Amino acid sequence: MQQTRFAILFLALLGGPFMSMSSAQTALPDAEASDPQKMGWMQGFPPAPDKLIKFANGSNYQFPRTRWSFSHGRELGPTSNVWHGAGPVSALPVALLDLDKLRFADEKGSDISWADMQARTYTDSILVLHKGKIVYERYLGITKTYVPHIAMSVTKSFVGTLAATLAAEGKLDPSAPVTQYIPELKDTAYGDATVRQVMDMTIGVQYSENYADPKAEVWDYARSGGLLPTAPTYDGPKTFYDFLVKLKKEGKHDEAFAYKTVNAEVLAWIVKRATGQNLSDLLSERIWQKLGTENDAYFSVDSVGTEQGGGGLNLTLRDMARFGEMMRLNGKFNGQQIIPVAAVEDIRKGADPAKFAKAGYVTLPGYSYRNMWWVGHNSHQTFEARGIHGQRIYIDPVAEMVIVKFSSHPIAANGATDPVTYRAFQALANHLMK
Amino acid sequence: MQQTRFAILFLALLGGPFMSMSSAQTALPDAEASDPQKMGWMQGFPPAPDKLIKFANGSNYQFPRTRWSFSHGRELGPTSNVWHGAGPVSALPVALLDLDKLRFADEKGSDISWADMQARTYTDSILVLHKGKIVYERYLGITKTYVPHIAMSVTKSFVGTLAATLAAEGKLDPSAPVTQYIPELKDTAYGDATVRQVMDMTIGVQYSENYADPKAEVWDYARSGGLLPTAPTYDGPKTFYDFLVKLKKEGKHDEAFAYKTVNAEVLAWIVKRATGQNLSDLLSERIWQKLGTENDAYFSVDSVGTEQGGGGLNLTLRDMARFGEMMRLNGKFNGQQIIPVAAVEDIRKGADPAKFAKAGYVTLPGYSYRNMWWVGHNSHQTFEARGIHGQRIYIDPVAEMVIVKFSSHPIAANGATDPVTYRAFQALANHLMK
Numbered sequence: 036m037q038q039t040r041f042a043i044l045f046l047a048l049l050g051g052p053f054m055s056m057s058s059a060q061t062a063l064p065d066a067e068a069s070d071p072q073k074m075g076w077m078q079g080f081p082p083a084p085d086k087l088i089k090f091a092n093g094s095n096y097q098f099p100r101t102r103w104s105f106s107h108g109r110e111l112g113p114t115s116n117v118w119h120g121a122g123p124v125s126a127l128p129v130a131l132l133d134l135d136k137l138r139f140a141d142e143k144g145s146d147i148s149w150a151d152m153q154a155r156t157y158t159d160s161i162l163v164l165h166k167g168k169i170v171y172e173r174y175l176g177i178t179k180t181y182v183p184h185i186a187m188s189v190t191k192s193f194v195g196t197l198a199a200t201l202a203a204e205g206k207l208d209p210s211a212p213v214t215q216y217i218p219e220l221k222d223t224a225y226g227d228a229t230v231r232q233v234m235d236m237t238i239g240v241q242y243s244e245n246y247a248d249p250k251a252e253v254w255d256y257a258r259s260g261g262l263l264p265t266a267p268t269y270d271g272p273k274t275f276y277d278f279l280v281k282l283k284k285e286g287k288h289d290e291a292f293a294y295k296t297v298n299a300e301v302l303a304w305i306v307k308r309a310t311g312q313n314l315s316d317l318l319s320e321r322i323w324q325k326l327g328t329e330n331d332a333y334f335s336v337d338s339v340g341t342e343q344g345g346g347g348l349n350l351t352l353r354d355m356a357r358f359g360e361m362m363r364l365n366g367k368f369n370g371q372q373i374i375p376v377a378a379v380e381d382i383r384k385g386a387d388p389a390k391f392a393k394a395g396y397v398t399l400p401g402y403s404y405r406n407m408w409w410v411g412h413n414s415h416q417t418f419e420a421r422g423i424h425g426q427r428i429y430i431d432p433v434a435e436m437v438i439v440k441f442s443s444h445p446i447a448a449n450g451a452t453d454p455v456t457y458r459a460f461q462a463l464a465n466h467l468m469k
Numbered sequence: 470m471q472q473t474r475f476a477i478l479f480l481a482l483l484g485g486p487f488m489s490m491s492s493a494q495t496a497l498p499d500a501e502a503s504d505p506q507k508m509g510w511m512q513g514f515p516p517a518p519d520k521l522i523k524f525a526n527g528s529n530y531q532f533p534r535t536r537w538s539f540s541h542g543r544e545l546g547p548t549s550n551v552w553h554g555a556g557p558v559s560a561l562p563v564a565l566l567d568l569d570k571l572r573f574a575d576e577k578g579s580d581i582s583w584a585d586m587q588a589r590t591y592t593d594s595i596l597v598l599h600k601g602k603i604v605y606e607r608y609l610g611i612t613k614t615y616v617p618h619i620a621m622s623v624t625k626s627f628v629g630t631l632a633a634t635l636a637a638e639g640k641l642d643p644s645a646p647v648t649q650y651i652p653e654l655k656d657t658a659y660g661d662a663t664v665r666q667v668m669d670m671t672i673g674v675q676y677s678e679n680y681a682d683p684k685a686e687v688w689d690y691a692r693s694g695g696l697l698p699t700a701p702t703y704d705g706p707k708t709f710y711d712f713l714v715k716l717k718k719e720g721k722h723d724e725a726f727a728y729k730t731v732n733a734e735v736l737a738w739i740v741k742r743a744t745g746q747n748l749s750d751l752l753s754e755r756i757w758q759k760l761g762t763e764n765d766a767y768f769s770v771d772s773v774g775t776e777q778g779g780g781g782l783n784l785t786l787r788d789m790a791r792f793g794e795m796m797r798l799n800g801k802f803n804g805q806q807i808i809p810v811a812a813v814e815d816i817r818k819g820a821d822p823a824k825f826a827k828a829g830y831v832t833l834p835g836y837s838y839r840n841m842w843w844v845g846h847n848s849h850q851t852f853e854a855r856g857i858h859g860q861r862i863y864i865d866p867v868a869e870m871v872i873v874k875f876s877s878h879p880i881a882a883n884g885a886t887d888p889v890t891y892r893a894f895q896a897l898a899n900h901l902m903k
Contacts, residue, residue, distance in 0.1 A: 267701035307514040
């Protein structure tokens with residue numbers, strides 16, 4: 036029950052959460068056995084028929100093919116570019132530590148290593164910054180330093196950061212009704228909601244991410260955004276916009292945190308209306324270029340070029356580390372204040388844990404969700420961006436540590452990875468603070 | 470007749486040559502009237518219905534929408550990235566000249582300006598290097614320094630350069646039968662052809678690019694590569710490979726130059742088999758990273774990730790200028806010998822003009838086609854990469870000049886732009902040599 040609930044709660048949109056829970060119950064190949072290089076996906080000209088991964092048949096969403104496709108999104112569909120800029124790449128000093136020797140107790144009390152954690156969570160790549168220096172960096176399978184990986188719902192935190200930035204600058208009013216920016220949402224669940232409620236996901240909206248239900252709204256969402264192939268007879272919404280204007284209210288706003296990907300799409304729409312810029316240009320101008328990123332990032336887009344703000348950002352690990360480090364440093368990085376201190380502070384202070392508690396996340400006790408970030412309210416003041424299948428920006432200000440991680444875990448529920456991941460991250464924080 | 474012939478000859482594949490010639494006969498908006506910014510394509514969230522450009526209905530191939538879509542290819546379909554590398558961007562020194570004052574006689578003897586030429590040819594962006602310095606650089610409409618533009622058949626010259634490089638290194642044997650690299654082509658037009666015949670396009674193959682004929686092979690080519698939407702009932706080839714293995718012989722090899730895009734696709738396949746790398750990685754490793762490019766380039770790809778070697782490369786103007794300058798300097802740029810001198814020499818020496826003459830290109834007297842480059846055999850020793858709708862790398866070694874140009878001319882035939890373009894380029898060369 037809790038497992039299913041996590042699936043429903045966390046199955047953010049992602050670029051593709053289209054994994055049935057039933058498959059998670061059967062025996063799956065482990066990280067080593069599912070290494071995409073060894074499995075030979077998409078090698079040769081042409082690849083062998085049984086090694087093909089295609090959008091048209093949905094095979095890109097099937098584990099273990101996801102271990103390849105999560106790093107090859109743009110080869111499977113249309114995208115929008117986030118330019119890295121013309122300036123020099125910012126330095127990421129390196130001071131490597133032998134963390135593979137680090138050991139800690141897993142959720143069953145067994146003694147395991149930092150490397151074991153990576154295998155158990157089907158890590159694709161992972162990097163740790165301590166006091167701004169790279170102390171650990173690893174690329175597994177077919178991943179490379181310069182190849183973007185899908186961030187899944189970590190995308191939402193980028194959208195939320197842009198929104199918080201605009202709010203701090205007075206260019207977006209969180210207390211305003213959503214309809215001030217998007218009149219088209221008047222007769223939807225958002226007709227009587229505020230921007231703040233969208234930013235913190237306390238919206239009462241009829242939107243199910245229950246993949247076992249073929250009538251769940253998530254399917255129309257995915258099809259509307261071109262994330263899934265459609266049958267010739269499909270006559271549902273064909274853009275994100277067309278989908279969003281059909282959302283009905285369910286329950287009340289502002290009572291409880293309810294994680295629903297559509298809120299991120301609505302926030303992305305608000306941000307675009309407030310600035311007159313699309314997400315790609317806005318992210319490039321406001322953040323990517325200033326960070327001194329090494330590489331372009333990209334969003335998956337729908338049939339009219341709309342970026343998937345709920346889960347479609349693809350970026351490199353090092354650039355995600357730069358972003359995480361900037362957040363740790365209250366918006367300052369690469370010799371400049373990139374986003375206002377007030378924006379980061381508004382994220383880090385979190386929202387109301389009581390509203391969050393109603394959502395029942397057993398692996399996230401005492402948390403809240405603010406500006407599309409997960410805030411720990413713990414002694415280490417951690418705050419995080421989280422994406423399904425194991426995508427993560429984990430910021431521990433007390434330990435002066437930032438961990439960024441891309442993964443392709445077969446189970447589309449963070450409950451499957453949180454128990455070991457959190458123990459590993461906390462053990463590393465304690466190790467670095469010694 | 471000549472007009473039609475040019476359409477057939479030149480309608481390289483392009484990412485989309487799907488423009489009917491009939492439209493070219495009617496009155497078309499001029500460059501200023503068709504400025505994509507002024508026309509308002511794809512502005513707003515969402516864009517107005519009459520301002521939408523979509524792949525699904527083929528509107529991206531319709532002039533004047535092409536003035537937008539030629540710079541937005543990746544938002545319309547899947548792509549493969551050509552990484553710019555981790556090294557520093559190479560310098561392109563600037564020493565601007567006021568070329569807009571340059572005047573010359575057009576094909577009718579009228580006195581026109583350098584700026585007039587740009588408008589007449591629906592120029593999107595243009596850059597001139599003289600002795601390695603930027604003397605002119607202009608971005609019109611929605612183009613930007615950092616946004617790739619489709620190169621159309623200029624793509625072929627990149628593939629040909631890679632092939633010539635491998636040949637110079639002994640890693641590809643031009644005298645070998647095609648089947649040595651691609652046994653799958655045994656029962657096709659290429660079954661008794663050599664690699665050299667493919668490189669120089671003297672292949673006898675049944676392949677029509679006559680767009681007036683719905684049964685012309687070009688349509689299957691386009692659909693196979695995902696360049697056109699297909700009807701639900703479509704049961705033709707679904708990848709470039711599937712299309713290529715069906716090509717039948719027509720006439721004889723080695724007798725005459727015959728410009729057919731499929732030869733570039735076959736050469737791309739040969740290059741991939743010879744190296745074990747896809748085009749994107751090969752171009753990145755061999756050329757893009759070494760040039761010190763500013764930005765990633767990208768290829769459009771088919772449903773199994775195969776790059777369109779015949780016309781699918783998208784790149785920025787400055788990076789195309791770097792490539793052109795390297796070719797002018799016999800493979801040397803950014804402080805290093807990037808490709809072998811022998812490879813460039815083999816391109817510049819050209820092929821047999823007598824075989825070329827049989828193809829009847831009135832605007833290209835005395836030319837030949839070698840390694841997918843157009844070679845002038847004239848007093849200025851010019852050689853060029855040419856793409857439909859006005860894409861160009863024009864190298865004039867005697868004038869120490871390189872011109873790179875992206876355009877979105879409504880007519881899919883270089884015969885429509887050559888008369889004014891060549892006069893302008895030659896006038897500029899003479900001006901710079903004064």
